Amino acid sequence: MEAEFIVRAGQFLGAGLCIGLGAIGAALGEGYTGGMANISISRRPAMAPTYTRTMLVAQAVAETSAIFALMVSVLLLFTDLSRWGVCQWAAAIGAGLSMGLGAFGSGIGAGLPGGQAIWGLSRQPQTSSHMTTTMLVSQAICQTPAIFSLVVAFLLIFKNASGYPLWPYSASFLAAGLAMGLGAIGSGWGGGMTGGACCEGFARQPRLRSQLMTMNLVGQAVAQTPAIFALLVAIMLVVGGKTEGDILTVATTLGAGLAIGFGAIGSGLGNGANAKGACEAVTINSGTSKDMMTFMLVGQAIGQTPVIFALVVSLMLIFLPFGGMPANLVGFSALVGAGLSVGIAGIGSGYGNGINGASACRGVALAPAERGSMLTLMLVGQAVAQTPAIFGLLVAFILMFKAQAGPVTLSAAMALLSAGLCMGFGGLGPGVGNGFTGAAACEAAGHRPDQRGLIMRTMLVAQAVAQSTAIYALVIAFVLIFVI
Amino acid sequence: MENISGADLVRAAAFIGAGLAMGLGAIGPGMGEGFAGGKACEAIGRNPDEAGLLTRTMLVAQAVSESTGIYSLVVALLLIFVV
Numbered sequence: 001m002e003a004e005f006i007v008r009a010g011q012f013l014g015a016g017l018c019i020g021l022g023a024i025g026a027a028l029g030e031g032y033t034g035g036m037a038n039i040s041i042s043r044r045p046a047m048a049p050t051y052t053r054t055m056l057v058a059q060a061v062a063e064t065s066a067i068f069a070l071m072v073s074v075l076l077l078f079t080d081l082s083r084w085g086v087c088q089w090a091a092a093i094g095a096g097l098s099m100g101l102g103a104f105g106s107g108i109g110a111g112l113p114g115g116q117a118i119w120g121l122s123r124q125p126q127t128s129s130h131m132t133t134t135m136l137v138s139q140a141i142c143q144t145p146a147i148f149s150l151v152v153a154f155l156l157i158f159k160n161a162s163g164y165p166l167w168p169y170s171a172s173f174l175a176a177g178l179a180m181g182l183g184a185i186g187s188g189w190g191g192g193m194t195g196g197a198c199c200e201g202f203a204r205q206p207r208l209r210s211q212l213m214t215m216n217l218v219g220q221a222v223a224q225t226p227a228i229f230a231l232l233v234a235i236m237l238v239v240g241g242k243t244e245g246d247i248l249t250v251a252t253t254l255g256a257g258l259a260i261g262f263g264a265i266g267s268g269l270g271n272g273a274n275a276k277g278a279c280e281a282v283t284i285n286s287g288t289s290k291d292m293m294t295f296m297l298v299g300q301a302i303g304q305t306p307v308i309f310a311l312v313v314s315l316m317l318i319f320l321p322f323g324g325m326p327a328n329l330v331g332f333s334a335l336v337g338a339g340l341s342v343g344i345a346g347i348g349s350g351y352g353n354g355i356n357g358a359s360a361c362r363g364v365a366l367a368p369a370e371r372g373s374m375l376t377l378m379l380v381g382q383a384v385a386q387t388p389a390i391f392g393l394l395v396a397f398i399l400m401f402k403a404q405a406g407p408v409t410l411s412a413a414m415a416l417l418s419a420g421l422c423m424g425f426g427g428l429g430p431g432v433g434n435g436f437t438g439a440a441a442c443e444a445a446g447h448r449p450d451q452r453g454l455i456m457r458t459m460l461v462a463q464a465v466a467q468s469t470a471i472y473a474l475v476i477a478f479v480l481i482f483v484i
Numbered sequence: 485m486e487n488i489s490g491a492d493l494v495r496a497a498a499f500i501g502a503g504l505a506m507g508l509g510a511i512g513p514g515m516g517e518g519f520a521g522g523k524a525c526e527a528i529g530r531n532p533d534e535a536g537l538l539t540r541t542m543l544v545a546q547a548v549s550e551s552t553g554i555y556s557l558v559v560a561l562l563l564i565f566v567v
Contacts, residue, residue, distance in 0.1 A: 312536055409495075418503025427510075433513075458538075461521075462520070469509075474504060479561075
């Protein structure tokens, strides 16, 4: 088939994915803002014009990410990319995935400060101009991942790959799109949670404006890190993508993109949720704002671990030689499975650690004298919630480094891919569930510091039970790897 | 690898099915049990005197929630070893 047709097919598929996925987030975020505007108007009908105006401003910002997606989509429809090589089919799909998925988190995220700001105006009408500024700053930061996604989409579309053979370079384009698109979701959404809590806190306690804004900016900056990791890997994949190689080169490239893309979702969401808790805690008890900054940063650092696991696996896949791996479907499945395992399992642990850290912040606000024991409780809870991500990393390492000596059959290959999927998805639920439990334990200990021993014991029993399904998934993954 | 036999295709599908069964099947119990555990901690924080009763109720609820995870485990093992 002629290159021109392959590339054009890719462009149309990419255009559809781009605006289809890209339209979801902004619409959800705008709907939330609109809903909160109406609740506020029902409270103070006389202020309807002000609230409507603020709503429209907030929605316009949230719309930005969808407009980016529309722009990329139209560009894909009407530009002839085939002059830059046959690999451009993958660049078009990658650009669609990058911008479409990337617009999702920022769209939802930008709606949250919008809704909370209008709600805040109905609570404290005199804060009007400051509230709008707080809202716009928060929204602007959570738009960052969408801008990264736009940059990667342009990088893919305008990369001159003429003269490159179809494979393995096409995989670099696809993987870069997946890495940036998936990697932007968590940071955009998580940043929005933080911004919303900042606006809400400002409405409750207008005198805490600068403290809340500092917490908001630092918290959102940390929550942005996973998207930056994803951006780095995406750029590395496009600029340094291998132009010659075998099926294993394709596998390492795709595995690297999937690992960092999925792996960034949980940490981005979790870091945002953690900073949201810190903003709420400052609002409850402003005297503890210095402690709160420490708690938030420690919690976020631990919540960052799953994305760092994913980054490590991603870079290993890109840079290590993997000479012992057979260059066939078995080797391909093992390497892609490794990326899926560490990436998807990290989603649950990242988010779980974040909500746990958020509740520890609120617990300190309730009982500031008990901050030492609260830190212990938070760290124990987070350590347990980290286990599924560690299982994911373990399975990824085994898949990458186990010598694949058996027969080359379709079933042997699928067993390895399936092991990665099993441990990845299997780690998702227990990570989030352990986070719920740890979070509730921190809050309960904040209310009743005298009962912290009993609460910690209950937390550990509950977390052990919730961990069991992750252990089942690990067992099945091992059976698929070693017994089959 | 060039000519995939029917039996090999069936085994491949069974392995993918096993991985998806256990992987996806673990999401719900993990989250549900965690939620139940969290509420137990909250409840004990409010009323520590009833800790025994609350922990017992939590474990019963989690055991029920665990059942779907065990179904997934059984189906995954069946797919791997029996089918």
